[in-house]
Amino acid sequence: MLKISELSARTGLSTHTLRYYEKHGLISASERSEAGYRYYSDTDVRRVEFVRTARHIGFSLNDILDLLSIRLDKSRHSCQEVTDITEAKLAEVNARIAELQSMRQTLQILLDSCCGGPESATHCSIMEALEAEQEAEVEKDRRLGSDAR
Amino acid sequence: MLKISELSARTGLSTHTLRYYEKHGLISASERSEAGYRYYSDTDVRRVEFVRTARHIGFSLNDILDLLSIRLDKSRHSCQEVTDITEAKLAEVNARIAELQSMRQTLQILLDSCCGGPESATHCSIMEALEAEQEAEVEKDRRLGSDAR
DNA sequence: ATAAACCTTAGAGTCAGGTCTAAGGTCAAC
DNA sequence: GTTGACCTTAGACCTGACTCTAAGGTTTAT
Numbered sequence: 001m002l003k004i005s006e007l008s009a010r011t012g013l014s015t016h017t018l019r020y021y022e023k024h025g026l027i028s029a030s031e032r033s034e035a036g037y038r039y040y041s042d043t044d045v046r047r048v049e050f051v052r053t054a055r056h057i058g059f060s061l062n063d064i065l066d067l068l069s070i071r072l073d074k075s076r077h078s079c080q081e082v083t084d085i086t087e088a089k090l091a092e093v094n095a096r097i098a099e100l101q102s103m104r105q106t107l108q109i110l111l112d113s114c115c116g117g118p119e120s121a122t123h124c125s126i127m128e129a130l131e132a133e134q135e136a137e138v139e140k141d142r143r144l145g146s147d148a149r
Numbered sequence: 150m151l152k153i154s155e156l157s158a159r160t161g162l163s164t165h166t167l168r169y170y171e172k173h174g175l176i177s178a179s180e181r182s183e184a185g186y187r188y189y190s191d192t193d194v195r196r197v198e199f200v201r202t203a204r205h206i207g208f209s210l211n212d213i214l215d216l217l218s219i220r221l222d223k224s225r226h227s228c229q230e231v232t233d234i235t236e237a238k239l240a241e242v243n244a245r246i247a248e249l250q251s252m253r254q255t256l257q258i259l260l261d262s263c264c265g266g267p268e269s270a271t272h273c274s275i276m277e278a279l280e281a282e283q284e285a286e287v288e289k290d291r292r293l294g295s296d297a298r
Numbered sequence: 299a300t301a302a303a304c305c306t307t308a309g310a311g312t313c314a315g316g317t318c319t320a321a322g323g324t325c326a327a328c
Numbered sequence: 329g330t331t332g333a334c335c336t337t338a339g340a341c342c343t344g345a346c347t348c349t350a351a352g353g354t355t356t357a358t
Contacts, residue, residue, distance in 0.1 A: 005334070015335090016317055024315095035324055036336055046280065053279050057259075058252035061315075067279065074270040082275045083265035090256040097249045100242050103207035107239040110206075116232035121223040126231045130202050130216065131195065154304070164305090165347055173345095184354055185306055210345070305354065310347100317342070324335065 001031060001039040011048050018048070024061060026051050026068065047071075059089060150180060150188040160197050167197070173210060175200050175217065196220075208238060 008015045021027045022038075027048050029038035040048070050071065054064045066085055070077040113125040121127055157164045170176045171187075176197050178187035189197070199220065203213045215234055219226040262274040270276055 003335080014317080017315085019337095020316060033324090033335090037324080038335085049282065050279055053282075055315095057255050057279075058249075067276075070270055071276060071280075074273065074276065077270040078267045079264050079270050079273045079275075080267055082270055082273050083260060083263050086256055086260055086263075086275060090253060090260065093249050093253045093256065097246060097253065100207075100246045100249070104239060104242045104246065106206050107235055107242065111232060111235055111239065114232050114235075115228050118227045118229055121219055121226040121228055121231055124223065124228045124231050126228075126235060127216075127220060127223065130199050130206075131220075133198065133202075152305080163347080166345085168307095169346060182305090182354090186354080187305085204345095299358100301356100301358090303354100303356080306352080308350095310349075312347070313344100315343100317340100319340075320338095322336080325333085326331105327333105328329100328331090 001041060002045065004029075004038050004040070007040050007045065007048065010045070011052055013048070013052060021048075021051060021061075024065075026061060026064060058093065059085075063089060150190060151194065153178075153187050153189070156189050156194065156197060159194070160201055162197070162201060170197075170200060170210075173214075175210060175213060207242065208234075212238060 002010065004015045004018055007013075008018060011018075013021075018027065022029070027044065030041045030044050031039040033039065047068070050068070051064055054067055055061075059067065063085055067082070070081055110126045110129055113129065115125075151159065153164045153167055156162075157167060160167075162170075167176065171178070176193065179190045179193050180188040182188060196217070199217070200213055203216055204210075208216065212234055216231070219230055259275045259278055262278065264274075
């Protein structure tokens, strides 16, 4: 049985975070000393590691709650439930990537248009683009035929 | 001169957001009525639109504060200052994209490994990967030679 | 003259995922 | 038998960008 600081050392999660996860129903210590100290069994440790792994991959704490409830009784759940959660997360990630790529494209167009030198910014094309009533966005949309956002 | 609700209608930013931007030094109304009502001039409107455009591209409010101070007296600032801000933002965006792509790859590997069917999750390979002490991550790192994060 | 539709402010709440603090109790070693 | 390292809790604080509320004042249309 591990004390919380030992579990923290082992998992790389702070004791604060471990208590936070417990408060949110993700993990628990299967025993408590008389004084209330948390003691974690091997089973507890595996659950914490499951959470950490899922977190590291990018699942939210709510996703992980769902995954944990499947994990608790796998025979009552299907692979499809698991892939549904995973696919939803993948869709989120893809949507966010698309947004960021759109930002990247705009930023790159801005950078390409500007000399970037020590000259006064009086005629800086980036500043002009930002002043110019969404022109950069319009330009980008025209090139990409984008409907995004 | 526009009242705040008119400016809101014109920019698509809520009156709440406009006041919030003002509180944070991004914009202001060049006049106030005796009762304290904000009145926005054309110059004010252009500044608000500048903020909105920059925000839409993905600049943070702090980035925009920097851009605005350049905008206020362009002759005292260089193109390089502008491109520095833009490049820093581009680097942020690229870093975030890389993180998300790593997540995407892991999620895709998980999905590829799982049948996704109505079968019991007892032997679900996604669940196994999440249980298996970072194995999915290790696998991914091996394939990509990744050092990221 | 009164109701509807506006406007003001300070300050609280929201989201996610922690992170930290205060005030105190416990335990092992010397 | 006390020092220092650990543990407990409730609850505040953090980031960033809003979003909303309460309580009140103003303007406009009828």
